[in-house]
Amino acid sequence: MDKDSGQMTQAPIYSVEVPGHNPVNTQPMIPGVPVPPGYVPYQAPVVMSAPIRPLGCPPGLEYLTQIDQLLVHQNVSLAEVILDWEVNNSYIVKNSMGQQVFSVAEENNCCTLQCCGPGRPFTLHIQDNLGQEVLTLTRPLRCDCCCFPCCLQELEVQSPPGIPIGYVVQEWHPYLPKFTAQNDRRETQLKIRGPCVACRCYSDVNFEVNSPDESLAVGKISKQWSGMMQEVFTDADHFGISFPMDLDVKMKAVMLGACFLIDFMYFESNKDRDF
Numbered sequence: 001m002d003k004d005s006g007q008m009t010q011a012p013i014y015s016v017e018v019p020g021h022n023p024v025n026t027q028p029m030i031p032g033v034p035v036p037p038g039y040v041p042y043q044a045p046v047v048m049s050a051p052i053r054p055l056g057c058p059p060g061l062e063y064l065t066q067i068d069q070l071l072v073h074q075n076v077s078l079a080e081v082i083l084d085w086e087v088n089n090s091y092i093v094k095n096s097m098g099q100q101v102f103s104v105a106e107e108n109n110c111c112t113l114q115c116c117g118p119g120r121p122f123t124l125h126i127q128d129n130l131g132q133e134v135l136t137l138t139r140p141l142r143c144d145c146c147c148f149p150c151c152l153q154e155l156e157v158q159s160p161p162g163i164p165i166g167y168v169v170q171e172w173h174p175y176l177p178k179f180t181a182q183n184d185r186r187e188t189q190l191k192i193r194g195p196c197v198a199c200r201c202y203s204d205v206n207f208e209v210n211s212p213d214e215s216l217a218v219g220k221i222s223k224q225w226s227g228m229m230q231e232v233f234t235d236a237d238h239f240g241i242s243f244p245m246d247l248d249v250k251m252k253a254v255m256l257g258a259c260f261l262i263d264f265m266y267f268e269s270n271k272d273r274d275f
Helices: 061-066 078-083 110-119 228-233 249-267
Strands: 013-016 024-028 039-041 069-074 090-094 100-107 122-127 133-139 154-158 164-171 178-183 188-193 205-210 217-224 238-242
Touching: 061 100, 061 249, 069 249, 122 249, 133 249, 154 249, 164 249, 178 249, 188 249, 205 249, 217 249, 238 249
Parallel strands: none
Antiparallel strands: 013 024, 013 039, 069 090, 069 238, 090 100, 100 122, 122 133, 133 154, 154 164, 164 178, 178 188, 188 205, 205 217, 217 238
């Protein structure tokens, strides 16, 4: 209460600052009580303004027309850090200027989360800064062992939701992560190839994106090293995606989908299951 006016005043809002993420866990602080270390005043994220949507571009994907790089940050879950309890993943997608482009939320049930682990089927809902769902990614339950090439991983990319615009299909290889990015007619548009061992080796892990005949480099999906503490105690990951500015906007969306599939397949394991 303000002593001079006699009116109630609202306590200032503070939040935990996690490197590479927006502030989380906001809660009011008591006036006069020192601010705990690591707490900063809450600030709304800086969002990217929507450009004019070109003809033939699915609604919401106009953001990608003026972008040649995306940064994907997975949000840290305290339940996973403290209780080792798997929860639905969520991400923030930014442009190279740090402006928020999309927010991503996984839809799954508790049983699937705890029993199927990183190999679980999922649906990812991708929303723009107005809260409208612009992309839906679906991954069915498939075998994640390279010894069974008859049931490999696949991701469907829909925009608007319910209308497929492309697919990410795993190719069988005894030791290399390999994927094919396809359009809505199942025609190969891009090839994605990762390193021999996609593990956390204190450095970035790069997945090269090439033309269908693999003769021309088109872009890259990079799992970025985020520091010892976060790598060991959480499965929250950071990725960078680069592609040509003039690449078909639908294929940019498919590359974003490939990033999430790669994350679940190779980097989603928690500290007890790291390889």
